[in-house]
Amino acid sequence: MGEDIIAAMKENVIQGRKTEEDEGIDEELTGPGVLELTKEALDKGISPQVIITEGLTAGMQVVGEKFSTKEYFIPDMLASAEAVGAAMDVLKPHLEASNVETKGKFAIATVQGDIHDIGKNIVSILLKGAGYEVHDLGIDVPTEKIVEFVREEKPQYLGLSALLTTTMVVMGNVIKALEESGLRDKVKVLIGGAAVSDEYASEIGADAYCVDGFDAVKVLDAYQ
Amino acid sequence: MPREGILVEKPYERMTREQVEQIHQASIEILSDPGLMSFNREAAEIFDGKGAEVTPVSPSDHPCWLVRIPEKVVIEALDSAPKTVKLGARNPENMLILDGEEPRVRFITGSETNIWLDVDFPTYVKKSDPATEIQVPEFHPRRGTVADLCKSAHVCEHLETVDGYIRTVNIQDRDITEENKDVNKYFASLNNNTKHFMSGLTSLKQLDNVVNMAKIIVGGEEELRENPIISFITCLVKSPLQFVEDTTDTFIEICRRGLPLVVSSSPQAGSTAPIKEAGIMAQINAEVLAGITLSQLVNKGTPVIYGSVPVRARMDTLGDSYGAVETSQYNVDCVQMARFYRIPNYSTAGVCDTKTPGQQASIERLFSDILVTLSGPQYLHCAYGLLDCNSVFCLLQAVLDDAHFQMIKFFLRPPRIDETEIAEVLKQIREVVTTPQKLYISYIRKVMRSGQLSPPYPFEGDGETDSVFKIAYDRMQELLEKPVEHIDKATTAKIFQEIPGLLPRLNVYEERR
Numbered sequence: 155m156g157e158d159i160i161a162a163m164k165e166n167v168i169q170g171r172k173t174e175e176d177e178g179i180d181e182e183l184t185g186p187g188v189l190e191l192t193k194e195a196l197d198k199g200i201s202p203q204v205i206i207t208e209g210l211t212a213g214m215q216v217v218g219e220k221f222s223t224k225e226y227f228i229p230d231m232l233a234s235a236e237a238v239g240a241a242m243d244v245l246k247p248h249l250e251a252s253n254v255e256t257k258g259k260f261a262i263a264t265v266q267g268d269i270h271d272i273g274k275n276i277v278s279i280l281l282k283g284a285g286y287e288v289h290d291l292g293i294d295v296p297t298e299k300i301v302e303f304v305r306e307e308k309p310q311y312l313g314l315s316a317l318l319t320t321t322m323v324v325m326g327n328v329i330k331a332l333e334e335s336g337l338r339d340k341v342k343v344l345i346g347g348a349a350v351s352d353e354y355a356s357e358i359g360a361d362a363y364c365v366d367g368f369d370a371v372k373v374l375d376a377y378q
Numbered sequence: 379m380p381r382e383g384i385l386v387e388k389p390y391e392r393m394t395r396e397q398v399e400q401i402h403q404a405s406i407e408i409l410s411d412p413g414l415m416s417f418n419r420e421a422a423e424i425f426d427g428k429g430a431e432v433t434p435v436s437p438s439d440h441p442c443w444l445v446r447i448p449e450k451v452v453i454e455a456l457d458s459a460p461k462t463v464k465l466g467a468r469n470p471e472n473m474l475i476l477d478g479e480e481p482r483v484r485f486i487t488g489s490e491t492n493i494w495l496d497v498d499f500p501t502y503v504k505k506s507d508p509a510t511e512i513q514v515p516e517f518h519p520r521r522g523t524v525a526d527l528c529k530s531a532h533v534c535e536h537l538e539t540v541d542g543y544i545r546t547v548n549i550q551d552r553d554i555t556e557e558n559k560d561v562n563k564y565f566a567s568l569n570n571n572t573k574h575f576m577s578g579l580t581s582l583k584q585l586d587n588v589v590n591m592a593k594i595i596v597g598g599e600e601e602l603r604e605n606p607i608i609s610f611i612t613c614l615v616k617s618p619l620q621f622v623e624d625t626t627d628t629f630i631e632i633c634r635r636g637l638p639l640v641v642s643s644s645p646q647a648g649s650t651a652p653i654k655e656a657g658i659m660a661q662i663n664a665e666v667l668a669g670i671t672l673s674q675l676v677n678k679g680t681p682v683i684y685g686s687v688p689v690r691a692r693m694d695t696l697g698d699s700y701g702a703v704e705t706s707q708y709n710v711d712c713v714q715m716a717r718f719y720r721i722p723n724y725s726t727a728g729v730c731d732t733k734t735p736g737q738q739a740s741i742e743r744l745f746s747d748i749l750v751t752l753s754g755p756q757y758l759h760c761a762y763g764l765l766d767c768n769s770v771f772c773l774l775q776a777v778l779d780d781a782h783f784q785m786i787k788f789f790l791r792p793p794r795i796d797e798t799e800i801a802e803v804l805k806q807i808r809e810v811v812t813t814p815q816k817l818y819i820s821y822i823r824k825v826m827r828s829g830q831l832s833p834p835y836p837f838e839g840d841g842e843t844d845s846v847f848k849i850a851y852d853r854m855q856e857l858l859e860k861p862v863e864h865i866d867k868a869t870t871a872k873i874f875q876e877i878p879g880l881l882p883r884l885n886v887y888e889e890r891r
Contacts, residue, residue, distance in 0.1 A: 170823065177824060229822040236820070275815040290814075 156200050160209045163191040163241075167213025168220075170233025172240050179230070188237035192244050202248045206285065210238045214283060231368075232276065235283025242282060256287045257378060262313035263291035263300050265328060268321035273346060273366070277313060280367035286311075286374065297324065301331045304341050311374060314360075316347045325350070326358035333359075344373060380473040381541045381573075383484035384787045389754035391714050392707060398718050401711075404660035405667055406449045413446035414619045414668055418626035421445070421614075421672055428675045440623070445668075452667055455674035461720045463638050463681040465542065466605035468595060469572035469863070473605070474542055474757070476683065476722035481713075481754025484541035485783050487534050487776070488726075488760035488768075489611075490578060492548050494522040495734065495765065495772035499848060515847045517734045519770060522547030524554065524566050524881065529858065531570035533773055534762065536857045539783035542574040543567060544611070544759055546771040551881075558879030560584035564591060564608065565873065565880055569865050576640070578611045582628045584879075589635060591877050595865060602637075609638035611685065611724075614672070615665040617645035621672075629669070633676040640685035640724045640757075641669030646698055647708065648691030658708055662688050663715050670721065683757060685724040686712030689767075692731075698767045700729035701742035706749045713753040725755035728779060733766040735775045735847065744782055751786050774847065777854045781836050788832045862886075 162185075169178025171187040186194065188210070195205050217234040220226035242256075249256065260281050264274050271293045282288045291303060304312060312332075316322040325345050332338040342361045345354070346369075355363035364370040393401070415435065416422040422443035426432035431446040465474040474484050496518040504510035530546045545567050554562060559580045567575050568591075579585060592608045593599055614629040616622045632639045643665040645651035651658040666684050673680040688708035692699040699705060709725050716723035727750035730742035747761060760768070761783065763776030806821050825831060836853070839845030865873070867887045874885055882888060 176820075179823065179827065227826065229819045229826060232819050233823060271815075272817065275817060276819075279815070 156195070156198060156204075159191055159195045159198065159200065160204065162186070163188055163195065163205065163209035164213040164216070166191060167210055167234050167237055168216050170217075170230055170237060172233070172237040176233075176237075189240045189244065192241040196244070196248060202245045202252065202254060205241070205245065210241055211285070214238055228276075232279050235280045237283075238285075239279060239282030239288075242285065242287075246287070257285040258287065258311060258374065259289065259307065259309040260286045260311040260313060260374065261289045261291060261300075261303055261307065261309040262315065263295035264293040264315045265300075265321055265324040266294055266296050267324060268316045268318055269293045270315070270317035270347075273317070273348075274313070274315040277315070277346065277364070277367040277370050280371055281374065284371045284375070297328050297331050300328055301335050301337065304332060304337050305335065309341060311344060311377075312341045313344045313346065313364075313370065315345075317349060319349045322347065322349045322354065325360065329359050342377060344370060346370065379471060380475045381471070381484060383474075383482050383541055383756075384751075384790045386481040386483060386752060386754035386790055387792055389481040389713070389717075390710065390749070390752040392710050393714055398714060401656070401659045401663055401715060402718065404656070405664035406452060408619070408660060408664040409447040409452060409668060409671075410449065411446065412619070413444050414615070414621055414665075416443045416445045416621040416626070417441070417623040418614075418621045418630075419443075420630055421621050421626045424630075424672065424675050425451075445621070447668065447671060451675075452671050455671035456667070456719050456721070458674045458678045459670055459719075459721055460679060460681050461722075463683055463722050464606065465574040465576070465609055465638055466596070466602075466607045467542075467572060467574045468568060468607055468865070470605060472541075472573040474574055476756040478716065478720040478722045478756070480756070481717070483751050483755060483758055485539050485761050486542040486544055486576070486757055486759040487530075487540060487546050487762045488544040488764060490545055490548050491764060491769055491771040492522060492550070493519045493766070493770040494526045494547050495519050495770050495775075497772065497774045497847075497851060499851065512843070513848055515735070515774075515851070517772070519733075521550045522771070523551050524549040524562055524884065527563060527566045528570045528884075530763075530771065530773055530776070531567045532860075532862050533854065533857045534776065535571045535573065535863070536860050537762070537776065537780040539780050539787060540573065540762060542576065542757070543571045544576045546763060546776070553881060556581050557583070558881070561587050561591065561877055561879045562881055562884065564588045565877075565884055568592075568595060568607070569870075569884065569886070570862055572863050574609070575607060576609045576611060578613070579628050579632075582624070582631060585628065585631055585635075587877050587879070589637070591873055594872050594876065595869060606638055606681075609640070609683075611640045611642050612669070613642045613644060614669050615641075615643050617643060617650035617665060618661060619665060619668075621668070626672075629672070630676050633673045633680045633682075636677060636680060638681040638683065639673070640683040641666050641673065642685030642687055642724065643669070644687035644689065646689050646691050647704065648693075649696055651688070653691070655704070655707065655711070658688055659711050659715070662686060662708070662712065682721070683724045684712070684716035684719065684721045686716070687726045687760075688712060689726075699731055700726075700746070700767050701731035701738075703745075706746040709746070709750045709755075710753040713750070713755045717754070722756040724757040724759055725750055725753075726760045727751065727758055728761035728782075729764045729768055731767060733770060735765070735772055735778065739765060739775065740778070743779065747779070747782055748786055751783075751790070774851055774854055777850045777857070778837070778846070781850075785832065785835075794830070 173187040690702040727746040732738040837849040
């Protein structure tokens with residue numbers, strides 16, 4: 155019975171069905187989605203580790219393979235990641251109760267003066283789907299608020315997003331503020347956005363530049 | 379079900395109704411004054427017996443008659459010319475029904491070039507960094523052969539947008555002569571392609587052999603009438619305003635057999651037609667009307683197509699300039715004239731001036747491909763693989779052109795806007811604006827898999843290097859590997875038994891022994 159639920163969960167991750175109301179790629183597939191199946195699995199006493207490794211991660215692995223062979227595209231990847239992210243929200247208290255750590259805490263913000271958030275939102279969905287605990291601080295976030303969050307919540311990773319050449323300079327300000335607060339060595343800073351680059355990341359002292367959400371997953375996984 | 383092509387819901391027209399009528403009237407005037415010179419005795423006699431004023435011209439090196447055609451004769455011919463022309467195919471699903479009143483475009487190859495362009499991809503090493511290598515295409519022109527024609531027909535069978543096949547290359551093998559060229563070009567094309575096949579005829583003496591070959595393929599005379607798998611291009615009028623002797627003979631004989639044919643005129647604005655738009659339009663229209671009129675005088679009801687290949691002269695060489703913007707203007711105008719007469723139009727696009735594939739080729743051909751397609755010709759020829767005006771055919775370019783036409787066909791899909799769609803998108807908008815991420819991405823998937831989104835450009839590379847040619851070349855090789863739907867063994871044997879002049883090496887069943 156437990157195996158059936160896990161197999162259905164994996165299949166629904168592949169199909170990108172977060173809830174039973176969602177349509178997957180295969181229109182024949184109906185019934186509970188990843189969210190309902192996760193709750194059902196917990197009710198049946200299946201361990202969160204099994205749910206994550208054999209259901210969610212195994213499903214995402216297939217999604218990744220389909221993406222690399224161009225059978226799947228970004229909307230498919232995002233739908234699956236969103237489903238996994240929703241399951242991770244349900245699993246979070248159970249993981250904490252059983253002292254199981256997530257892949258890490260990741261805070262992300264569009265820096266002050268910039269209101270563009272499409273890229274940031276996609277990065278959030280993908281990282282959450284990849285098993286990170288994501289804290290989205292929003293858009294036009296003041297530098298002080300970002301520093302405060304790092305001090306209080308101690309994320310291992312901080313993602314800074316900016317679309318404009320006029321606002322990308324704020325990323326450097328955030329890094330300086332982290333240095334001045336003695337927090338710079340506590341957090342890896344990743345930057346992304348249309349105007350920035352590898353060179354710019356080096357110039358302002360960021361740890362990495364991520365070209366897109368998939369790159370962000372790769373970069374963070376490499377730190378594991 | 380015949381091939382659908384693509385319907386242009388609102389065809390692009392350059393001329394006002396008044397201008398169309400002015401061109402028509404000017405053409406009618408031209409046909410009666412100055413009229414046409416006929417170097418063909420029979421044509422002169424036919425016109426003479428049907429109300430035209432025909433007078434011998436002397437002195438002349440060749441017998442010649444001045445033919446003045448009154449308006450009434452032209453109008454009666456236009457009335458009797460069929461408004462719908464059926465072009466059959468070996469595979470009946472590839473049949474084309476051309477309706478002169480419906481701007482539904484079919485994309486056709488063309489058009490009998492002398493030169494075949496081979497492609498290869500030598501590797502170049504960067505001098506300053508020998509570890510860096512790139513592959514750059516090299517193009518090698520040579521005379522076309524019957525093997526090339528087979529290859530081209532085979533690939534065009536598999537190009538999705540190609541609706542019909544005009545032989546792309548002139549066969550110039552050592553064993554090809556004027557006496558056997560026609561049967562071999564028809565057989566090579568028909569044996570490697572199941573779409574409609576159209577061609578010019580090299581020798582009138584071969585007409586019956588070609589028609590008999592078609593009859594054997596479809597099963598008989600009546601079957602060929604029902605499914606005319608072959609048709610003919612005839613340039614019987616040489617610009618300006620001259621019925622040529624030999625092609626007019628061929629034209630008359632094809633009309634007598636009731637097979638579909640194109641009356642094609644190809645004046646060059648600046649040399650064989652006036653440089654002004656009004657002038658070339660009045661003249662080409664007169665030349666085509668003269669041909670259509672003759673077709674109906676020979677055999678009332680002959681399925682005839684209004685063929686237009688107008689082109690502007692280059693000012694530096696006085697050669698043709700298919701890349702000139704005016705060439706597209708003239709072609710669009712001709713489509714409008716044919717629609718005025720409700721006769722299907724054979725139009726021209728996609729030919730470029732440059733000699734090899736590349737940026738200029740892409741710009742010139744896509745420019746005319748889009749504009750002339752939008753005008754809604756029923757039969758758009760010359761569109762695949764032609765370079766250097768009409769001299770060179772490159773199979774790689776034909777593969778590239780297929781992608782252009784896929785994009786154009788997608789663009790011409792009618793808008794999907796109705797009450798159901800509006801209700802659905804309003805629901806989406808209301809839902810998405812309440813979510814934290816405010817993204818519509820989750821709604822893409824169903825649309826993406828329903829075929830409603832245009833596919834990416836098929837020859838896009840992964841990196842920053844332009845890999846278009848290499849990817850298209852690989853695609854071309856894939857197509858060449860696909861199976862060929864040859865004419866069956868028994869029919870092939872009958873054709874080789876009854877049709878003289880066929881090259882034994884074209885018999886794939888004999889070759890396989």
